[in-house]
Amino acid sequence: MLKIKKIEFIKVHYDESLTQNFFSVANITFSNYKPISGALLYWQxxxxxxxxxxxxxxKFFYDMAKVQFFASVKFPKDVKLTRDQRQELAYILLEERGAIGSYSFVTNRSKKTFPIQQAFQNIKFPEHFNLQDFNSIEQLKQFQNQDEALFVNLAQYDRAFIHAYMHWCQNAVTEHHSKLQNYFSYLPFSYICYANPFLSEQFLIDFIEQVDFDALQYNIPVLARLTASFKAHLVKTLQMQQKTINEEFKDQLEEFIESIVYLSSHDIIYLPEVDEFPEIELLFFEYDCGTNKWPGGEHLVEGIPSLYCQQYDRYGDKKLTNSEMDKKIEHYNALQLQLFSASANLHWLSRYQNQLDWHAICQYNENLTEAFLTAHLDNVEFQSLGLNIYCILDESFLSKHMDKFNHQQPVPLIICHLTESFYLKHKNQIKVDLDTLYKYMDCIDYEEFERLETYF
Structure with missing residues (x-):
């Protein structure tokens, strides 16, 4: 975790002519990370x-009933933090500085939930009902398009039943998957993969045998949040099954798999149905909230809901206890362990270090830190770690273990962390050319990139 030593706020006067109304500038000092200067707090x-x-x-909305105004934080371009880290740090800054109203981490409007159980009980299922007769997304599309072919192809079923059943399916699959598990014997899993926007990677791993990858590839909100490991498995499965790949990314498969921002504008967050939010639990930063509280009287906050609650994650999935996860791990097959390894947090990686796939951990897991890798050095596969473009490590760690990477070819991890001084120090080992530098330029500080560019 990154340890915040001090936050210094500088007051900014409003300028109503600006689209973004900046009300403060924050300078953050860390004990284990470089300072961040000039984070801009604004409302809009x-x-x-x-x-x-x-x-x-x-966006942190002031009033969730209207979602008319929000506050946010604009970080300097050279800040190398993940999206979740930026969110949590933005929350801390807004909490410490204060702003009008109260914030919510939730960004979707409230919606009327579908009465799954009541609607299900109203359906009269025939004795010859077979779920496999309906387990194709083509049938869901036909129903949505009011295509008569649906009723022709399912002539063994009464028309009224088909209409009632498909109407229930169409609405049920848009609810959170935790509400659907009692109906898996009646609800086609392909529909869930195709149309449910709240599916988490953990859920997909848990039910990997039932996942319809051909349907899942069209569920854009879910694709937007999957890790590179799972997307790589999805593409590999589609190719093995000789399925037509989604036009959205079929010509950009490498970028689709590797990029953490590909389709990210489609990502959504689950809206809880409760009004109470648990106390905040910081996951990425260590900080004693309140120590640098803004002393001014304007724009103070009365109460901010938590950024990450104690019991549920941002997609509405319940956070598991050790004993609950123990049971899952015990029954996971090799594929599930591999996919879980690539996305699990450090707590689970440490707890199940002897059962997990260290190749997947090193190549894909974005949660890796110097402290974790050092503590598990005997398990680290440096050739795989060299392919990891998602974790952020210190130059000192990379320098210390430079000889353990395979420098017969460019090492993406090294290139993503390149600075001019780091390159000059190890230029006899680092293999990089201008094309490779451009390939990973989004991961490199812009000013450092400009300086590095002059060496090729």
């Missing part, structure tokens, strides 16, 4: 339902 009128601004700033 909301003009879209997207959870992020066009620049990628997360």
């Amino acid at each position: 009128k909301n003009t879209s339902d997207a959870p992020f601004t066009k620049d990628g700033d997360y």
Whole structure:
């Protein structure tokens, strides 16, 4: 975790002519990370339902009933933090500085939930009902398009039943998957993969045998949040099954798999149905909230809901206890362990280090830190770690273990962390050319990139 030593706020006067109303500038000092200077706190009128601004700033709404205004934080371009880290740090800054109203981490409007159980009980299932007769997304599309072919192809079923059943399916699959598990014997899993926007990677891993990858590839909100490991498995499965790949990314498979921002504008967050939010639990930063509280009287906050609650994650999935996860791991097959390894947090990686796939951990897991890798050095596969472009490590760690990477070819991890001084120090080992530098330029500080560019 990154340890915050001090937050210094500088007051900014409003300028109503600006679209973004900056009300403070924050300088953050860390004990184990470089300082962040010039983080801009601002409020703005909301003009879209997207959870992020066009620049990628997360929206904290003042009034969830109207979602008319939001506050956010704009970080300097050279800040190398993940999206979740930016969200949590933005929350801390807004909490410490204070702003009008109260914030919510939730960004979707409230919606009327579908009465799954009541609607299900009203359906009169025939004795010869077979779920496999309906387990194709083509039938769901036909129903949505009011295509008569649906009734012709399912002539063994009464028309009224087909209509009632498909109407139930169409509405049920849009609810959170935790509400659907009692109906898996009646609800085609392909529909869930195709149309449920709340599916988490953990859920897909748990039910990997039932996942319809051909249907899943069209569920854009879910694809937007999957890790590179799972997307790689999805593409591999589609190719093995000789399925037609989604036009959205079929010509950009490498970018689709590797990029953490590909389709990210389609990502959504689950809206809880409760009004109470648990106390905040910081996952990425260590900080004693309140120590640098803004002393001014204007724009103070009365109460902010938690960024990450104690019991549920941002997609509405219940956070598991050790004993609950123990049971899952015990029954996972090799594929599930591999996919879980690539996305699990450090707690689970440490707890199940002897059961997990260290190749997947090293190549894909974005949660890796110097401390974790050092503590598990005997398990680290440096050739796989060299392919990891998602974790952020210190130059000192990379320098210390430079000889353990395979320098017969470019090492993506090294290139993503390149600075001029780091390159000059190890230029006899680092294999990189201009094309490779351009390939990973989004991961490199812009000013450092310009300096590095002059060496090729």
